[in-house]
Amino acid sequence: MRNLGAATRTLRTGFLGFLVACVIVIATPATTASQLTWIDTSDRDAVIDAFEAEYSNPIPDIGWIGGDLESCEAGISSQGYRRLTIRRVNYYRAMAGVVAGVVEDYGYSQLAHETAMMMSAQNELSHDPSPDYRCYSQDGHTGAANSNLYLGRSGPRAIDGYIEDPGDSNTDVGHRSTILHPPTKRMGVGNVAASDNGREANALWVFDDQVFGETNNEARPRVREDRRFVAWPPRGFVPRELVYPRWSITMADADFSEANVTMFRHFDEAPGLVALNVVDRVGAPGHVPLPAIVWEPEIDPSADEDTYYTVIVRDIKAPDGRSTIPPITYTVKVLGAEPANLRSTPDVLGAVGRINMSNL
Numbered sequence: 001m002r003n004l005g006a007a008t009r010t011l012r013t014g015f016l017g018f019l020v021a022c023v024i025v026i027a028t029p030a031t032t033a034s035q036l037t038w039i040d041t042s043d044r045d046a047v048i049d050a051f052e053a054e055y056s057n058p059i060p061d062i063g064w065i066g067g068d069l070e071s072c073e074a075g076i077s078s079q080g081y082r083r084l085t086i087r088r089v090n091y092y093r094a095m096a097g098v099v100a101g102v103v104e105d106y107g108y109s110q111l112a113h114e115t116a117m118m119m120s121a122q123n124e125l126s127h128d129p130s131p132d133y134r135c136y137s138q139d140g141h142t143g144a145a146n147s148n149l150y151l152g153r154s155g156p157r158a159i160d161g162y163i164e165d166p167g168d169s170n171t172d173v174g175h176r177s178t179i180l181h182p183p184t185k186r187m188g189v190g191n192v193a194a195s196d197n198g199r200e201a202n203a204l205w206v207f208d209d210q211v212f213g214e215t216n217n218e219a220r221p222r223v224r225e226d227r228r229f230v231a232w233p234p235r236g237f238v239p240r241e242l243v244y245p246r247w248s249i250t251m252a253d254a255d256f257s258e259a260n261v262t263m264f265r266h267f268d269e270a271p272g273l274v275a276l277n278v279v280d281r282v283g284a285p286g287h288v289p290l291p292a293i294v295w296e297p298e299i300d301p302s303a304d305e306d307t308y309y310t311v312i313v314r315d316i317k318a319p320d321g322r323s324t325i326p327p328i329t330y331t332v333k334v335l336g337a338e339p340a341n342l343r344s345t346p347d348v349l350g351a352v353g354r355i356n357m358s359n360l
Contacts, residue, residue: 038224089204096180101185110139117135126149149202170349261295275297
């Protein structure tokens with residue numbers, strides 16, 4: 001895995017070089033009015049119904065057609081498998097309160113398959129792979145600069161892993177932030193099946209030509225929160241298997257460099273303070289992923305009963321870095337009933353790259 005500086009430089013050139021190249025878009029799934037809105041997380045039954053609709057059906061085989069690591073043929077995963085991957089992206093977006101109408105851009109997906117093949121063949125993740133990578137290509141390099149990368153999972157399971165974002169190199173939860181980035185409209189999906197020559201792999205192209213929409217006041221998409229922050233886990237009811245160890249907030253018009261987080265668990269008698277560790281404060285306005293604060297609370301999400309946690313984020317500065325904006329407060333209601341067993345430790349997640357609007 002490369003450091004963030006190397007990844008940043010690659011993302012700037014790779015993103016610019018490819019903005020005008022992809023014009024083929026496959027709407028997978030077809031965008032409907034209901035997909036453009038979010039899940040009402042204040043409605044417990046609605047949250048359970050949406051979770052069961054997303055996770056109750058088995059995930060099909062990858063359907064990797066024409067791919068072969070030995071001869072460096074990237075092939076293509078089945079349209080159905082890619083459709084389910086985009087569907088999982090939109091499920092998380094709908095839960096987080098951002099527009100859940102992302103569609104697949106087939107041009108992005110073609111390059112993402114080249115990228116996934118390189119990572120699998122090399123058995124290593126990099127957003128700036130060198131020419132000595134096995135199965136290296138410039139297309140694969142461009143995909144690496146613009147994608148979340150995964151070894152050990154593909155398809156919808158990789159999306160679960162990106163949202164969890166575990167590992168010492170991922171304290172900034174950049175994979176999560178790019179998937180939940182409000183302006184994004186198109187993504188690409190590249191999957192490679194496990195074989196004797198390499199591991200299962202995924203590349204999810206996340207930087208489309210709307211990537212800076214959140215920094216443009218006139219073009220900002222709707223979000224559920226009036227303050228325009230995006231939290232995971234979000235406000236309201238959340239299945240406990242999707243309450244990962246790292247909690248986060250991203251917000252375009254914020255400077256979290258001196259922010260602090262307080263959490264309370266609700267008891268019958270009185271709220272109890274939750275011990276936590278802030279593990280990262282990310283970025284500044286004008287960057288993608290957006291500015292964020294990330295913390296790890298000491299909680300047990302496996303309780304049988306619903307458990308409520310109130311989050312208060314204080315000492316947030318305005319983009320000018322001088323004035324302070326009001327605290328953000330919301331309550332997460334962790335569902336006590338376990339609908340499915342999703343928890344497992346992902347094998348490898350690559351550090352996410354960054355691009356800076358001021359340097360494009």
